[in-house]
Amino acid sequence: MSNESRNTIFIGKKPLMAYVTSTLIQLANLPTVYIKARGMSIGHAVDVAQIVARKTENAGYSIGEIKIGSESLESQDGRTRNVSTIEIEVKRNN
Amino acid sequence: MSNESRNTIFIGKKPLMAYVTSTLIQLANLPTVYIKARGMSIGHAVDVAQIVARKTENAGYSIGEIKIGSESLESQDGRTRNVSTIEIEVKRNN
Numbered sequence: 001m002s003n004e005s006r007n008t009i010f011i012g013k014k015p016l017m018a019y020v021t022s023t024l025i026q027l028a029n030l031p032t033v034y035i036k037a038r039g040m041s042i043g044h045a046v047d048v049a050q051i052v053a054r055k056t057e058n059a060g061y062s063i064g065e066i067k068i069g070s071e072s073l074e075s076q077d078g079r080t081r082n083v084s085t086i087e088i089e090v091k092r093n094n
Numbered sequence: 095m096s097n098e099s100r101n102t103i104f105i106g107k108k109p110l111m112a113y114v115t116s117t118l119i120q121l122a123n124l125p126t127v128y129i130k131a132r133g134m135s136i137g138h139a140v141d142v143a144q145i146v147a148r149k150t151e152n153a154g155y156s157i158g159e160i161k162i163g164s165e166s167l168e169s170q171d172g173r174t175r176n177v178s179t180i181e182i183e184v185k186r187n188n
Contacts, residue, residue, distance in 0.1 A: 043136040046178040050164045066160040068182065070144045084140040088162065 006030070011037035011045045019048045020055070023090065027052070027061060031092045038071060038085040049088040056090075064089030100124070105131035105139045113142045114149070117184065121146070121155060125186045132165060132179040143182040150184075158183030 007030050009023050019035070026033045035052075037045035053063050067087045072080045101124050103117050113129075120127045129146075131139035147157050161181045166174045 040137055042140055043134055043178065046136055046162045046180060049162060050176070050178050054164075063162060066162060068140045068143060068157060068160060070148075082144070084137060084144050086140060 007032060008034045008036055009048070011035060011041045011048060013041075016044060016047055016051070019044075020051050023048060023052045024055070027056065027090065027092070032064070033090050035088040035090065036086065039083045042084060042086045045086050045088060049090060052090055060093045061090060062093055064091040101126060102128045102130055103142070105129060105135045105142060107135075110138060110141055110145070113138075114145050117142060117146045118149070121150065121184065121186070126158070127184050129182040129184065130180065133177045136178060136180045139180050139182060143184060146184055154187045155184060156187055158185040 007026060009019055009026065011019055023033055023035060035045050035049050049063055053061065066089070069085045069087075070082045071085055073083050074080050101120060103113055103120065105113055117127055117129060129139050129143050143157055147155065160183070163179045163181075164176045165179055167177050168174050
């Protein structure tokens with residue numbers, strides 16, 4: 001498994017706390033984790049990042065760089081549409 | 095009206111393009127505009143910022159700093175709950 005996939009949590013339709021737990025496990029092993037989402041899940045990515053940051057601030061973690069973007073998706077009727085994306089860095093402080 | 099409110103677009107339940115238009119009008123007059131949202135509207139704030147950035151990149155605007163946070167809201171049953179927030183800066187390049 002590549003390092004890129006190991007340090008990235010993709011937010012989907014599971015309960016929020018499932019992603020919070022996954023992120024905390026990754027942070028125990030890695031200095032930086034990226035929480036990513038697109039479309040309707042973007043709000044949940046922010047929720048997960050905020051919960052993780054609150055639970056880990058005493059342990060020396062914080063929100064780092066936040067990037068937004070968009071991706072072209074081809075829908076089932078063959079048309080392409082743009083979907084927004086977000087990537088939130090959670091990192092160990094120096 | 096304070097400068098803070100003039101350079102801030104709050105994303106709510108109107109159609110996306112209403113906020114795109116408001117943001118473009120503010121950018122014509124001000125060097126920096128902040129697109130803000132909370133809760134379920136966070137994804138729409140990213141959509142608006144992406145559309146505005148795409149429409150204005152040739153005119154020399156780009157996405158700046160992005161901040162996330164959370165606010166405590168008191169619901170009608172008297173309990174407080176946290177809601178996530180986002181603030182996206184759109185700015186004129188130097």
